[in-house]
Amino acid sequence: MLERYRSLAIDALLAGVPSGGPHYLYDLVSEYPRRWGKGLRAALCLAACRTFGGTLSVGLNAAVTVELFHNAFLIHDDIQDESEQRRGAETLHGEYGVGVALNVGNMTNLLALQRLAANRRALGSGIAWRLFEETQLMLRHSLEGQAIEVGWIRDNVCDLDGDDYYRMCLKKTSWYTCIYPCRTGILVATGPHDAVDVLDRYGWYLGAAFQIQDDALNLVGDFARYGKEIAGDLWEGKRTLILIDFMRRCTGDERERLVAFLRRTRAQRTAAEVRWLHGRLLAYECVESARRSARDLAAAAFREGQRALGPAAETEDGRFLLGLPEYVVERSR
Amino acid sequence: MLERYRSLAIDALLAGVPSGGPHYLYDLVSEYPRRWGKGLRAALCLAACRTFGGTLSVGLNAAVTVELFHNAFLIHDDIQDESEQRRGAETLHGEYGVGVALNVGNMTNLLALQRLAANRRALGSGIAWRLFEETQLMLRHSLEGQAIEVGWIRDNVCDLDGDDYYRMCLKKTSWYTCIYPCRTGILVATGPHDAVDVLDRYGWYLGAAFQIQDDALNLVGDFARYGKEIAGDLWEGKRTLILIDFMRRCTGDERERLVAFLRRTRAQRTAAEVRWLHGRLLAYECVESARRSARDLAAAAFREGQRALGPAAETEDGRFLLGLPEYVVERSR
Numbered sequence: 001m002l003e004r005y006r007s008l009a010i011d012a013l014l015a016g017v018p019s020g021g022p023h024y025l026y027d028l029v030s031e032y033p034r035r036w037g038k039g040l041r042a043a044l045c046l047a048a049c050r051t052f053g054g055t056l057s058v059g060l061n062a063a064v065t066v067e068l069f070h071n072a073f074l075i076h077d078d079i080q081d082e083s084e085q086r087r088g089a090e091t092l093h094g095e096y097g098v099g100v101a102l103n104v105g106n107m108t109n110l111l112a113l114q115r116l117a118a119n120r121r122a123l124g125s126g127i128a129w130r131l132f133e134e135t136q137l138m139l140r141h142s143l144e145g146q147a148i149e150v151g152w153i154r155d156n157v158c159d160l161d162g163d164d165y166y167r168m169c170l171k172k173t174s175w176y177t178c179i180y181p182c183r184t185g186i187l188v189a190t191g192p193h194d195a196v197d198v199l200d201r202y203g204w205y206l207g208a209a210f211q212i213q214d215d216a217l218n219l220v221g222d223f224a225r226y227g228k229e230i231a232g233d234l235w236e237g238k239r240t241l242i243l244i245d246f247m248r249r250c251t252g253d254e255r256e257r258l259v260a261f262l263r264r265t266r267a268q269r270t271a272a273e274v275r276w277l278h279g280r281l282l283a284y285e286c287v288e289s290a291r292r293s294a295r296d297l298a299a300a301a302f303r304e305g306q307r308a309l310g311p312a313a314e315t316e317d318g319r320f321l322l323g324l325p326e327y328v329v330e331r332s333r
Numbered sequence: 334m335l336e337r338y339r340s341l342a343i344d345a346l347l348a349g350v351p352s353g354g355p356h357y358l359y360d361l362v363s364e365y366p367r368r369w370g371k372g373l374r375a376a377l378c379l380a381a382c383r384t385f386g387g388t389l390s391v392g393l394n395a396a397v398t399v400e401l402f403h404n405a406f407l408i409h410d411d412i413q414d415e416s417e418q419r420r421g422a423e424t425l426h427g428e429y430g431v432g433v434a435l436n437v438g439n440m441t442n443l444l445a446l447q448r449l450a451a452n453r454r455a456l457g458s459g460i461a462w463r464l465f466e467e468t469q470l471m472l473r474h475s476l477e478g479q480a481i482e483v484g485w486i487r488d489n490v491c492d493l494d495g496d497d498y499y500r501m502c503l504k505k506t507s508w509y510t511c512i513y514p515c516r517t518g519i520l521v522a523t524g525p526h527d528a529v530d531v532l533d534r535y536g537w538y539l540g541a542a543f544q545i546q547d548d549a550l551n552l553v554g555d556f557a558r559y560g561k562e563i564a565g566d567l568w569e570g571k572r573t574l575i576l577i578d579f580m581r582r583c584t585g586d587e588r589e590r591l592v593a594f595l596r597r598t599r600a601q602r603t604a605a606e607v608r609w610l611h612g613r614l615l616a617y618e619c620v621e622s623a624r625r626s627a628r629d630l631a632a633a634a635f636r637e638g639q640r641a642l643g644p645a646a647e648t649e650d651g652r653f654l655l656g657l658p659e660y661v662v663e664r665s666r
Contacts, residue, residue, distance in 0.1 A: 021477055021480070022477055022481045023480070023484045023488070024480050024483065024484045024487065025476070025477060025480035076439065079431065079435060080431065080432035081432070096487070097483075097487060098412065098413065099413035099414070099483040099486070100484075100487060102409055102412060102413055103409075103413065103476055103483060106409065106472075106476055107476045107480075109442075110469065110472045110473060110476060113446075113469060113472075114469055117469065120462065125458055125462070129453065129458070132450060133450070136446060136447055136450065139439075139443045139446075140443060143358065143439055143443060144354055146436050147354070147355040147356070147357050147433075147436055147440075148355045150432040150433050150436060151355055151356045151357045151433075153432070154430060154432070155356070
């Protein structure tokens with residue numbers, strides 16, 4: 001079902017990208033969407049829409065919108081993190097330079113806004129305005145979450161705990177990956193006057209579980225399936241739950257070495273240091289510990305989803321939504 | 334009057350930036366607006382609004398919106414061009430890194446969208462939707478213009494002529510600097526059902542004249558007033574009308590040397606080469622030739638403005654609009 005919803009949204013997304021125009025623009029907007037992705041965000045949106053009485057055609061613009069915002073976010077995020085690989089191939093800025101990639105990210109955001117505006121004709125001005133407001137809120141959370149994360153790296157913040165991580169994760173991941181797709185799916189199905197927040201808690205837990213599994217795959221995944229450079233998060237100095245756990249449990253000497261490592265820029269870090277840190281994270285079982293937290297969060301998402309869906313939990317889409325928590329923590333890519 | 338309108342818009346812009354939040358976000362959104370800028374775009378919007386019967390308070394949200402988009406554009410453009418100086422100080426990414434600056438640019442765009450949405454309550458849904466549509470159109474032109482320019486640099490395109498330059502300039506500069514501010518100013522003044530394109534030709538000529546003078550100041554300006562590194566465009570390999578003119582008139586040997594220079598990345602270029610090119614542009618009087626074109630464009634903007642404004646040309650705001658063509662080509666910063 002994930003695959004079916006993903007295809008539906010990505011096909012519609014690609015069909016909506018203008019052809020022609022200057023080089024290095026619309027042709028490159030399609031680059032990341034054409035590479036394989038899970039389509040989780042589009043599927044959440046379409047399933048939420050159907051669960052609350054909408055049709056696929058009613059939800060399609062919203063599903064395409066969230067995938068476009070996601071792809072724009074990936075392009076910009078890869079530039080910010082100086083990432084090398086995305087979805088099994090070179091990042092857009094690695095291949096075409098930062099100047100081109102930043103612009104393509106901006107155009108992808110604009111195409112998302114245009115999709116959003118298309119709901120005015122399709123679903124009326126009331127729903128379209130509410131969608132626009134939901135989008136502003138989602139973008140605010142995402143950019144604030146991103147600012148928290150880049151700020152930690154810039155200031156070399158090393159005294160973080162799980163709560164700090166979860167606050168950042170709610171903003172940076174859960175909101176745009178799960179909460180926003182559910183809210184907009186519900187909104188287009190039920191109209192502008194109903195509550196759209198019934199799946200918020202489900203989405204929050206699901207997003208956190210998703211992010212932690214993503215962080216784990218970055219360290220122990222298989223590149224051929226995961227599609228990003230393994231241990232890239234360590235090269236980037238990302239404050240994952242795994243790294244935070246190690247920070248809090250390591251010896252004084254290890255901490256000193258870690259802080260010195262994190263103080264360097266990405267270019268100054270060496271493969272030997274990354275290997276050392278990678279080994280320490282495994283020796284302390286930080287990945288296993290984080291994955292236990294992810295499974296707890298997935299269980300909480302399941303319970304919250306069941307509570308929110310009520311009898312709709314038994315529909316095809318309800319079952320799909322309730323199957324996602326297990327999927328996000330067991331996936332290998 | 335430019336100064337008065339600038340202050341009005343920038344004060345409202347700064348007052349609307351949220352306080353608090355994570356570090357390296359809202360505090361940095363205010364960084365470029367706080368540095369001195371001309372405020373041309375806000376002033377065009379407010380003057381167009383008043384000339385067509387609107388009040389300053391009716392036009393203020395639109396004026397703040399265009400200044401926010403402009404500041405976001407500057408932040409991203411500086412990253413794309415690897416510029417070092419902006420408005421007399423270090424660029425945002427130079428000071429805080431690309432990760433932070435890209436995010437601050439995105440947040441500045443979001444604040445622009447929020448300002449735009451604020452018109453719904455103030456001016457009604459009809460005008461607000463039209464503003465949203467105008468904004469989508471402006472963003473499309475700007476991003477396409479930017480793609481043309483980064484594409485020329487990336488592909489080391491050297492067989493350009495004036496028409497290529499003007500097509501790029503219409504999209505990259507004129508639309509968001511002049512045409513969009515005039516259109517949105519007229520729109521909020523006259524309502525959602527009237528034509529908003531009456532100042533398009535004025536704005537197109539004005540924007541081209543503005544851009545050429547900007548390119549000239551980059552080569553012959555005074556850093557203390559101009560605020561960007563002198564000859565920065567040469568370091569960046571920017572295809573200005575000045576450079577294009579030289580490409581078409583230089584000797585075969587000079588052309589060979591120029592093409593080799595442009596083929597290098599910014600980091601590979603040397604001060605000696607930049608000095609040579611700078612000297613050649615002056616020796617061929619390419620700057621003077623481009624400034625003559627700018628003055629012709631300014632005269633055309635004046636004529637088109639006069640024609641479009643009719644009797645309103647005699648109002649205080651009409652006189653201001655008709656004074657801008659001379660201002661943009663005579664300014665020293």
